[in-house]
Amino acid sequence: MPNYKTQMEAAKKGIVTKEMETVAKKEGVEPEKLRALVACGQVAIPANIHHTALSAEGIGTGLKTKINVNLGISGDCKNYDVEMQKVEMALRFGAEAIMDLSNYGKTNTFRRELIAKSPAMIGTVPMYDAIGYLDKDLLEISAEDFLRVVKAHAEEGVDFMTIHAGINRRALEAFHREGRKMNIVSRGGSLLFAWMEMTGNENPFFEYYDEVLEILREHDVTISLGDALRPGCLNDSSDAGQIGELIEIGNLTRRAWEKDVQVLVEGPGHMAMDEIAANVKLQKRICHNAPFYVLGPLVTDIAPGYDHITAAIGGAIAAASGADFLCYVTPAEHLRLPDLDDVKEGIVASKIAAHAADIAKDIPYARDLDDQMAHARHKMDWEEMFQIAIDGEKAKQYFESTPPADRHTCSMCGKMCAVRTTNWILEGKKVEFYSEKERRLKK
Template sequence: MKKKTLLEELRSGTAPPFIRELAGEENMDPADLVDAMLRGEVVVPYNLCRKISRPCAIGAGTRVKVNANIGTSSDYTGIEEELAKLRAAVEAGADTVMDLSTGGPLDRVREAIVAKSPLPVGSVPIYQAAVRAQEEKGSIVDMTAEDMFRAIEDHCASGVDFITVHCGVTTRVLEALKNNPRVADIVSRGGAFLAGWIIHNGEENPLYENFDRLLEIARRYEVTLSLGDGLRPGCIEDASDAAQVAELVELGRLVKRCREAGVQCMVEGPGHVPLHEVEANVR
């Protein structure tokens, strides 16, 4: 019998003690926090592989959360430097931290951050898959679906609490982009990687096509999926255009599948949009 996910436990009427503690921190009734999680309005990233001393609730009715991005590059690859950034983020009051590393010993960097972080840690596995493909095959577009899922599995197994996955970058969405050119084109790194892969290989996005496989991995490790906004606008002129809306529609469908599978999820966004369009994008 499969182990229940946190959402499934809540649906059965069982709430772990830390949920009550989080409700207290948010000045919420525990029942209200549980209800918000069951409606998909709040997530609590918490990988089963490790203990987080400072978990947090993210979403409607909770205080605004601040995420700190850290990570190596091809020019700066030191692990100690990243741990110093982590300490600075914690001391400054960040609620979560993301490892966006693209250079150096990526596994060791991520594992060190996860081991030292009292906060939930997020990552973008497609970055590592792309780096590996570039190093081993000479081109990012030559990575395979297995390469992508290998990176996802590695990140989840190492204790990452939430991962950004650009599942909404599909052939249909790219067709909308092609028919409605932008000023700033694609400004998401992960979105650009997958768009290039789709165009080069003439195939559907593996993360979209094999979404059930992704859900199974997320279930196994209790990892929250952050559905990436690969087609977010990079300037006001591109706000709420055909490509962005097409991706949001796809992400809406995937959110429903996450909830049905008992997997927590949140959606990135909305990118560069006018203030009066923010609410519509979020909803």
């Protein structure tokens, strides 16, 4: 048996685990350099000891930007088969993490199947599952009950859990004092807020934080410190509630590291483009360079049906500014549970944002595929282009929907293709648009 409980404990002891070796190989970094980053908390490798199907990934400083796909059933959409199809799509497109946000009924059967088959990291929000798992109304749930759900998820093999421990009484003072247009838009945060207000008690995840950390440490679960007071519209961004909670999260980050529990810190939300970079820098400063996990940010509030685009814009800016982990947003955000097409659109948009940011951050080998695509375009090799593309299937469908007369062009430029024209001239060929027969007919 290894003489460590968690990846962070191993790293602090100078041990390079097999998960670190896997991540180092994927990222093209030296294992010892990676170990040092895990030891100081700047990189997290969420890897529950019970998740045997996992192919470990690293999140944090100097590594590729990762993406997460949310899925799960609700009371209005209870088809687990469809959710498993979404899982398969997420894996096919290379999502590094999947969060099961199911909030209806007994969800553990689906979650166990998901953990058994998924090489991607699995995340949950125990607060979502508490009501269904415990079969109690909110006011009937005790602090001990909440911890029972955390323990159940850890034992099932969940790699990281969103736990809204920062929304304590002190953080809520700023929320009450300042007021907001959208108040609280975090589902888990709103439930905790309601529980705290109805019972008069402190947030149980804050009050019993040490007990939570002991559960997570036992199974090597990474804590993702949720931003219950994230802004739900542009007007509420960077306000006292958001920043007050972030200050609490900074302290909770250090406390987790002291227990050798790895940390992700979650961030906004909705935010104007000119605020994003400053927010990332502030988070990194207050939370001691812990990996930053962002939802969006959505850069405008008026694009329902297109929020995969508003989130990709914000996500690209955030990741280029130092964020490490993007939570995808689908076109159905704010409207309904996403279907398969929505999930695909959200994944692709998020992958584009992450990849564009990695190029900007000069992540090792990030531009290799772009250089390969340029080479394939130079050769006019369509099949190679489709192989390299993030969504080659869609690219091929577009190309073949209006096939060109000459396979070495596309239907937009046809014979006037700039690439073909330049290639011919550089090869010493004459550029001609008409055949001999066509020239004779013109005469």
